[in-house]
Amino acid sequence: MKFKLCTFLGSVLPRLSLGLLAFVLILSIPFTFVNSQSINKADKPYRIIAYAGGDMNYWKMGAAKLTHINYAFALVNDEGEIFFRDESRSAQHLAQLQALKAKNPDLKLLVSVGGWGADGFSDAALSDESRKIFSQSAIAMISHYGLDGIDIDWEFPGQPGPGIKYREEDKQNFTLMMKSLREHIDALSDERGLTGENRLLLTIASNDDQRYFEHTEMKKVHTYLDFVNVMSYDMYTVGSATTGHHTGLYPSDLDTLLRTTDSAIQLHLEAGIPPQKIVVGVAIYGRGWTEVNPENNGLLQPFGKWYGFIQYSELKEKYIDKNGFNRHWDDVAKAPFLWNRGSRTFISYDDSESLMNKTSFIRERGLGGAMYWHHAYDPSEELLNVLYKGLKE
Template sequence: MRKSPLRQPRRLITGLLLPLAMLAASSSVMAQSTPSSYRVVGYANGWNPVQTKDVGKIDTLIFAFAHPQDGKVTIAQQDVKHLQDLIALKKINPKLKVDISVGGWSVGGFSEAASTEAGREQFADSAAQLIAAQHADGLDVDWEYPGHHESGIKSSPQDKINYTLLLKAIRASLDRVGAAHGRTGTNHYTLSVAIADGPFVDNVDIAAINPYLDWFNLMTYDFVNAMTPTTGHHTGLHASKLIAGDGRTTDRAVQQFLAAGVAPKKLLIGAAIYGREFADVKPDHDGLYQTFGHYQGGHNWPELKADFINKHGYVRYWDADAQAPWLWNAQTRRFITYDDPQSIAAKMAYIKAQHLGGIMYWEQSADPSDELVDDMWKGLND
């Protein structure tokens, strides 16, 4: 799949294998299992063996991605090993759940499959059978986005109704197949969605899909990107003084879903373990919420620390209103927006204050030292 200006870091994944030798660390890792009611959920493709020491801090890993193919949910053969690497981590942390996400940016086939009852049933049944066959724990639907075609996928005015009907069909299939495999009650196959906010859910009936879902993974990142008119905080918690109108923020996303009747505990806000860089930026306000010449690219957390934060002319600034950092290089007129330990701490405090379900992040391999994941865990358990 092609890289996306909106979701490019989702393609910066290396599927690394888990050596069996790492399983010996099980006793020490299990002692870290999250004791609180807040959850840490992370998207992953493969698994970096050096991160095994912290697997007890993660409640659910979501494998990315399965894909719709000829109306069915499938995983490419070369990706099955990566999924099984994640599932093998249950030998270290038996409480760990591993779900499968279907979709991703620029991945189509949803609108077509959801358009008929037969198509929905085929999609739903194949998804449930895949979950059972791979010994996974649930499905995450990442349709970006119903009624929208910015990513190059097909869409339809009927997507709003059909999205609800598709999730209803998936819920029924998961329950039916789950019952046949002893997955009922609190151990049932779960169903979640990766979902945006603001105008990107104008073709989603949030209240209607709510009953079918165990939780919502709010993609509260990529608020600014190659397709937006200005720079800004791509994963800001609150509104900056410089934000225009109803510009997207994490808090505004949460309030949108709460207003639709979603229980706070079903909402997991998103954190970004990567930054976005813009070039030829207008220098006013140190580049914050200014027009730019072109989008430069993404940088994962280790790269930000090694080469950018207060280095090579990039100066770190903090927006107290947005509770978010940014970098500005006055000489090159480059701007970078990202999450760091301070903004992660603010998000964890917000989760507690709003009584939300926890935190979700993209993406596991972008934080090989588990520094930010550790900050999430600590922030929810202090």
């Protein structure tokens, strides 16, 4: 697999030691960026994982409050190799993310491969040879960018998506792909003499519903993984029959769908995944519907139109108790929602109160921590601060 470097930093990245790399990278950002007092040594037992990508201020991320950053997304090409669509842009982003280790040397940087609508996985997982090619490309990417591991976000094995190829045998081939990746990643860790927490990581993003478990062998898959990031959000969305909590902790009264964070975690536990390997996903955005039946303040009601996706910063600026949108709290589901009676618009989202309930849930269940999508949706880090307070302090 070939990588073309388009910047000086990208060209020297694989050859620099970690200390020298951090020094070189830090020259490109303000000196005040370095603050030795902000280094977080207590990174156990809970993980706090940010998905990040696209154009954003990476150097402003609260690295001291994070244990892992998953850079999203790399893709799978027609040859079954992992690649970046815009390699020079991604190289610059990864260089900026590597620089964050000056604030938190324990921070782990992974590249997430896939995402919604990403094709190529079914072909890459199809045979021993294709799995080897895919795994070797993962090793090439880890080595080239100085990564701490790879996160696989195949949405979803054995199930149709937007123009995505899928096969019935994806169920077994997904397991074999993870086995191949684990063997290659462990071999690289051994080659480098890495031990304990310094060994290279293999993780996945998993779904919250029963169909995902019917099309995968999670009882086997998890044995090859360091941990699993559960996408416990988007339970109610554009194709749902009614409005609802898209990332509720528990089912609301009268809820018949019963897709919740709690039910998602239970499915993973029933698959034999150890609690410490399970990372709870939270949403830094809202989902909305309009032309909603006004009964029950729009909750669990039929609707006329999909209203849209709204990042948390915009919710704070324009929606929460503003412009006719009133915040309500569902104490059964432990989830907030917005209702605009005038426009009959309903919005589901996570906020500080719901995240405090989720961090308590994580602690009570002995789970592995929290991850969130997506860091750019809350640049003030209001919700990251809540996760940090709930899990680290």
